[in-house]
Amino acid sequence: MEDKHVREKFYKTSEKELIFTQEDRHVVFEQIRTLEKKDKMQKKSLFSSPKRLAPLTVSLLAIGLCLFLFIPSIFVGTGNVQNELNKSDISGDAYQDDAILTTLITVKAKTEDNRIPLNLLLTYSKNKKMMKVLSIPSATYAPIKNMDGTTSNDKLLFAYAYGLGGAENVKATVSKLFNLPIDYYAVIDLETFSTFIHAVNGIDYDLQEDTRVRAITSVAFDFQKGTNRLNGEEVVALMMAATDGRNLSEENLLHLIHAVSNKMENEMPEEQLKELLSQIETNLPLDQLLEQNLEIKSIESLSLSAGTRDDMIDGKYYVMFEEEYLKTVAEELLIFN
Template identity: 25%
Template sequence: MENSNENLRRKKELRRPRPQKKQGCFTLGLLIFVVLALVAGSYLKKHLATAKQTAADIYQSTDTKKARNVDAILKQNKPVSILLLGTDTGALGRTFQGRTDTMILAVLNPKQKTMTVVSIPRDTEVAVFGYEQYFPSKINAAYAYGGAKTALKTVQKYLNIPIDYYATINMGGLENLINAVGGLDIKPLITFSYDNQSFTKDQTTHMNGKRALAYVRMRDDDPLGDYGRQARQRQVLTKLAFKSSKLINLLDDGFLKTIKSQISTDLTFDDLIYLGTDYRVATHHMKSYSMQSSTEVIDGQDFEVVDTKNKQAITDILRAALDLEPATTGSTLASDNTIDTQAKD
């Protein structure tokens, strides 16, 4: 474990330019698959003890009060929000607590049978919750500063959206998961080469974990930049969702042991049961959005700045998906940390 001086040094380095090698991963897909495995009748009966132990092993509380009563929300079958964090811990030999190179906010609405997914640019300019003295910061620094708790509170305040749960996965997780489902057939959105892998637009190719990881990592050569990378992330995520039923048959105790070292979440075993049963229908239809931003150079660094109009549009989408009353979008520089949780009548 690194000492406090080393951790402080890393925090200060967060504001320096970093190499442009990017990563992406899909906590949502992994989380859904684990849920399905845990609740599948025959699997659960046969491996109940292992399933419960796995849930206990991946559970990690944020030790903070939620914006609303999440237990009541689940039991009442109301829409829930999950912040999905893809970290670069474990990537490129890293062992320290990494940044979140992927941040996705997902809302599961079982009554509408809809999953609303919003990708948040990793370089979005914010004041990190509890670390406002480092403003301006990039939103991917929130996890490195204070873990999932800080990332959750920063995004929550930024959009004025209650976030009910979080889940993280390190970079090793996506590759192993895709290999576990036997790979994916993907039709590339653009032609490019990256990490010794080549892809041709509209030419369907079978991707194992390594190849798929290269497909979603590339950003610099995409004409759409990070927006293009986010589109490829959502493309692979959708394919993974379609293969979830096959994954149930592939899961075994060895696979679960691998998962335990790659994922963490504040969803309990009972929470997972609720999601895997009452909320499973929400995955039938996915609505995907990306926050629209402009690149600005601040203190010598490139930041993605989202104007109030575009940020308000995302807040409106998410609050509607959560069946909440409309409200003004948030601000990480505001002194008030209260999140509006008023539900529609």
């Protein structure tokens, strides 16, 4: 009952009002540590056990949305931006000259002051046809550029709206956080994503138990054990919950991606797909995106939960990471065996 009381406290507090007293801080973090202890008992390495999906070959035209959202596009004749990486920044044998491309996928809530609740960092090996996915917590303490060129740390959640603002600023923030060049970005409004999901009559998804997760435009979502028909915001909310693995196991991130991919491939009309894709803010050329095919032998999900530290700064809650830990994660993103 006490755990439930603490979670209720989170859900009934907006981001703008998320300020705690010293007593609140002690109670909340004690509960978080208790929950994390149970999770970490099952962890055997620096990262949570990687989850992989079976090999697949996809058509960007047939499944354009989910590829645009979740899979980096590989363009024939496009220069390899990864060559710009300063190899001395990556220690040992971590860096591989393996035609690795990086993509940042961001979901933006326009009605919530352009906050960005979901950020997926992907790396793809063109030679080995393998991809890695990393979901970054929205409360991550991150360096955001200001209008005058200086940098201030705040939640990644605000990188689109604050400072210099926009998609380029989100890309620069994540790149600086991991000291890793990012080739491409795509920012999609939550409303547009919801339109995609509505067009295919929602996503059916099985949950192993009753689950409550924090929502974006409302307080929270309550899901029952078994099959749930999800709308766009519910899909994103479950992905957010799977990012830290507290309310929902981390393996759900890839399962949700797979569920969206299958539905889009089978049910999204081509003309509607093209129209909705044109609403995405990106540095990827749409005409090339729709012409390519991409073969993926495996998709692996990495986790940041083993290095997560919850902290308070000036009465506000943040997710913190040590610089060395993030460097190790960046190296792992570039290794394809």
